[in-house]
Amino acid sequence: MQKINLVIITGMSGAGKTVAIQSFEDMGYFTVDNMPANLINKFVSLLTTSEVGDIDKVAMVVDMRSRSFFDELSDIVNDLSDNPDVDFRLLFLDSSDEELVARYKETRRSHPLAEDGRVLDGINRERDLLSPLKSFSQNVIDTSELTPRNLRALIGQEFATENTTAAFRIEVMSFGFKYGLPLDADLVFDVRFLPNPHYVSELRNLTGLDEAVYHYVMDAPESEEFYTNLMKMLTPIIPGYQKEGKSVLTIAVGCTGGQHRSVAFAKRIGKELLAEKWSVNISHRDKDRRKETVNRS
Known part of the structure; x- marks a missing residue:
């Protein structure tokens, strides 16, 4: 032992x-x-x-x-x-x-x-x-x-040792504004201005984790422009939060229902931060809210 x-x-x-x-x-x-x-x-x-x-x-x-x-x-x-x-x-x-x-x-x-x-x-x-x-x-x-x-x-x-868990991690989460702001969010970004898959019948019941919805959102020119500028802002400031002594930085991305646009954006942000060797957890607070509502009714 x-x-x-x-x-x-x-x-x-x-x-x-x-x-x-x-x-x-x-x-x-x-x-x-x-x-x-x-x-x-x-x-x-x-x-x-x-x-x-x-x-x-x-x-x-x-x-x-x-x-x-x-x-x-x-x-x-x-x-x-x-x-x-x-x-x-x-x-x-x-x-x-x-x-x-x-x-x-x-x-x-x-x-x-x-x-x-x-x-x-x-x-x-x-x-x-x-x-x-x-x-x-x-x-x-x-x-x-x-x-x-x-x-x-x-x-x-x-x-701190090689086997010590990093004292700083990033939580990237998606959410729906209709269900309220996340109480623990440090940074909140609103993507409700982007094209909404909800109005495309074949995409309505899918989520931003599905390839069809992800590409519908992320392939739009305005999405790419917003994402590029967002990461240009996030990348240099994250080390400042770590240096300040925060143990968890929560980045929240919101759309109307938290099912399509915010999920796709949170997924992409999280993957890029993981590629930059940050300790990242990606979650989707309201991704299945609509589905649960339909099932109850």
Whole structure:
């Protein structure tokens, strides 16, 4: 059995562990938030001794709450470091006292170790508890001056592997305006001005995935002109969305019913982006809506 890539994320409360675990999830890791320390060895044993799907990359957040909890985690970290079936790394997130206090004031949350004292009292207690663990960590990231986007990028640089799922993918979808705009669309393009196969009797009950409809739509001069200009715009801006830190870019193409023109266009856009080596999923939200309506009536 291949080694399990295991990352334990810990560090100061408020230093960015939520952003970190989301970053690992975007990279295809199986993630566990707020993992109890006493369950870590049992969980790792389950992964390494039995068939649990294809889980080979795991990231988990473990928070500090007490001295006993810290001592327990220290022993577990030593065990994992000696485990031949686990490629183990400890990621420690830190931040300055001033920045942590500012973040707690912004969220209006109390520090878990502050008890009845000030936030800074809790930060000092936690920093004292975590000091030895920070020294042991292979990766220490100070998030004091980092935005969430910067932190995601840094984690991607440090932990992405050849087998890591791309943190950025493109969803290309078709839809019908008569059924409403897709709520998750980032970019929306309207192709209702193109020739409509609905008014050709032999094409009416087909979709943009059928060759006859696809060519009826795409062979029109105005379709080719629009497609060429659309791709000239899309191709240079997509890397900007990836650089900005988005994990999913949703491109939605709409026509009246989402059956003919938008389906053909989404298919062609998706195929070209796939040819450019992007991770792409193509879907057609309303392609069969009319058919379902006819069947119900």
